Amino acid sequence: MGNIIRRQSSKVMVGNVQIGDGADITVQSMTNTFTKDVKSTVAQILQLEEAGCEIIRVAVADNEDAEAIKEIKKQIHIPIVADVHFDYRLALKSIESGIDKLRINPGNIGSRDRVKKVVEQAKPRNIPIRIGVNAGSIHKEILKKHNGVPTSEGMVESALEHVHILEDLDYNNIVISMKGTDIKMTIDAYKSMAQKVNYPLHLGITHAGALFEGSIRSAIGVGSLLTDGIGDTIRISLTDDPREEVKVAKEILKSLNLRNFGINYITCPTCGRTKIQLIELAAKIQEGLKNIDKPITVAIMGCAVNGPGEARQADIGIAGGKGEALLFKRGEITGKVKEEDIVKRLLEEIDKLS
Numbered sequence: 175m176g177n178i179i180r181r182q183s184s185k186v187m188v189g190n191v192q193i194g195d196g197a198d199i200t201v202q203s204m205t206n207t208f209t210k211d212v213k214s215t216v217a218q219i220l221q222l223e224e225a226g227c228e229i230i231r232v233a234v235a236d237n238e239d240a241e242a243i244k245e246i247k248k249q250i251h252i253p254i255v256a257d258v259h260f261d262y263r264l265a266l267k268s269i270e271s272g273i274d275k276l277r278i279n280p281g282n283i284g285s286r287d288r289v290k291k292v293v294e295q296a297k298p299r300n301i302p303i304r305i306g307v308n309a310g311s312i313h314k315e316i317l318k319k320h321n322g323v324p325t326s327e328g329m330v331e332s333a334l335e336h337v338h339i340l341e342d343l344d345y346n347n348i349v350i351s352m353k354g355t356d357i358k359m360t361i362d363a364y365k366s367m368a369q370k371v372n373y374p375l376h377l378g379i380t381h382a383g384a385l386f387e388g389s390i391r392s393a394i395g396v397g398s399l400l401t402d403g404i405g406d407t408i409r410i411s412l413t414d415d416p417r418e419e420v421k422v423a424k425e426i427l428k429s430l431n432l433r434n435f436g437i438n439y440i441t442c443p444t445c446g447r448t449k450i451q452l453i454e455l456a457a458k459i460q461e462g463l464k465n466i467d468k469p470i471t472v473a474i475m476g477c478a479v480n481g482p483g484e485a486r487q488a489d490i491g492i493a494g495g496k497g498e499a500l501l502f503k504r505g506e507i508t509g510k511v512k513e514e515d516i517v518k519r520l521l522e523e524i525d526k527l528s
Contacts, residue, residue, distance in 0.1 A: 189253030194374030240267035309354030434469035448476035
């Protein structure tokens with residue numbers, strides 16, 4: 175297995191969760207409730223916690239939202255980030271309410287003096303600030319330099335402009351993101367920024383789409399950067415239940431061997447050589463293991479071409495034959511199982527694995 179050498183970055187603490195400086199790449203999501211609706215927001219965050227979300231972001235659109243953070247924090251177990259646009263006073267109110275991290279956009283937050291007021295309140299509380307640049311909200315003056323269209327260079331310039339403001343204010347508790355819908359532009363922006371600063375980078379493809387297309391677009395963009403060792407925390411943006419964002423993020427990290435999130439499946443796509451009902455078997459096995467979080471690899475293979483090789487490399491696996499399958503356990507054949515007994519036997523053997 176090829177090891178990914180990760181870019182070195184500074185350490186940022188979001189509540190009790192570390193970002194950067196060699197820490198595990200964290201999984202984030204964002205609520206889609208009205209933050210001021212405390213009951214609904216808390217219910218969704220608790221669902222996201224159960225799904226594996228490690229940092230949660232909420233929209234702060236007005237004072238009621240900012241005030242609600244106090245009560246939300248009492249009922250959840252992961253750090254909470256305030257997403258603030260346009261009005262720096264909402265950032266100040268969120269800080270008062272106990273927020274663990276701020277996300278502000280340099281394209282719309284306002285003047286240096288306003289940023290200074292935020293820093294003066296965030297710094298003594300050790301609250302990190304994420305400079306979040308979106309391709310759709312780059313500062314107008316920077317857009318003009320690039321013929322009025324978003325570019326990777328413009329995204330980097332916009333982020334660095336704000337970085338320099340914070341650094342001039344003797345503040346370096348910073349995370350940076352530069353998200354766009356254009357995958358190549360986003361990748362180029364992050365690669366450029368990775369060479370210019372050592373702050374942690376928050377990855378994502380913004381407005382990626384609904385579950386199917388959004389997952390693919392995010393896997394390409396975020397996955398490409400992670401493969402190059404770039405990225406310290408990720409949020410997958412999907413037009414769907416936020417729990418799907420967490421599932422996709424975990425799968426991307428698991429696929430690159432960057433995190434262990436329970437079972438890793440290797441499954442055969444099937445073809446005319448497959449002589450067992452592999453698709454049905456795979457579905458039953460995954461359903462039977464849905465609540466198992468052991469960091470193991472399970473191979474569900476259909477025939478003798480690639481099946482034995484893949485099954486041998488897994489912790490446990492099957493390689494199908496005619497109405498039966500060979501059972502492999504950590505590289506060794508441990509038996510032959512009839513097709514009707516495969517699911518039961520595999521689940522039993524996985525339960526025995528330590």
